[in-house]
Amino acid sequence: MHRITLALLLLSSPALSATLECRVIGVADGDTLxxxxxxxxxxxxxxxxxxxxxxxQSFGERSRQNLSNLAYGKTATIHWTKRDHWKRIIGSVWVDPADCPGCGHTLDAGRAQLANGMAWWYERYAKEQPQEERHAYEFEQAEARARSVGLWRDPQPIPPWDWRRGKR
Known part of the structure; x- marks a missing residue:
């Protein structure tokens, strides 16, 4: 019994992570591939x-296209710790930047989506992010908003979590 409890604790620990190497073959929307x-x-x-x-939603297709431009057809490194209830891997996606194809997987696609104003930082799940990533994402969103890029051009952009609840 103690071994099972220890195994469950280890599996749920955010400090433990896995890495996956793969080729991006599809982009469903601005945060799923x-x-x-x-x-x-x-x-x-x-x-x-x-x-x-x-x-x-407004900017939905542009967000999907931006993620596609960043990652589609590329080899990616995924750093992850869990799956959601739809069995999707929840993780950071790292690819070669377009302007430096031989530099290795140095571009964080999620952070790039925020910097381009194509997504919101999902504060609700911030505790699931490593501290450095959390601060970088918060910063990128604030900068995109201050520059009025992407979805931040709209004077009152509707966050997707509100849009999904019918506040359209």
């Missing part, structure tokens, strides 16, 4: 720490 692993398994990935506009 599909990867193909080396052993030909498809994995759905939900970018940790952001929430992008829904596809039918």
């Amino acid at each position: 599909t990867c193909l692993t080396a052993d030909k398994r498809q994995e759905r990935i939900r970018l940790r720490g952001i929430d992008a506009p829904e596809r039918k």
Whole structure:
């Protein structure tokens, strides 16, 4: 019994993480993509720490296209600690930046979505992010908002969590 309890504690520990290497083969929206692993398994990935506009929402398609420009067709490194109730991996997605294709996986796609004003920092789940990532994401959102880029051009952008609840 003690071994099972210890195993469950270790599995739920945010300090433990896994890394996945895969090729991005699909982009569903501004915060969800599909990867193909080396052993030909498809994995759905939900970018940790952001929430992008829904596809039918204002800026939804632009957000999806931006993530596609950042990641589609590229090899990615996913750092993750959990799956959601839809079995998607929740993690950070790292790819080669477009302006430096040989630099390695140095671009955090979630952070780039925030910097381009294509997503909100998902404060509700901030405690699930490493502290450094949490601060970087908060900063990127504040900067995008101050520069009025992307969805921040709208004087009253509707966060996707409100839009999903019918506050359209």
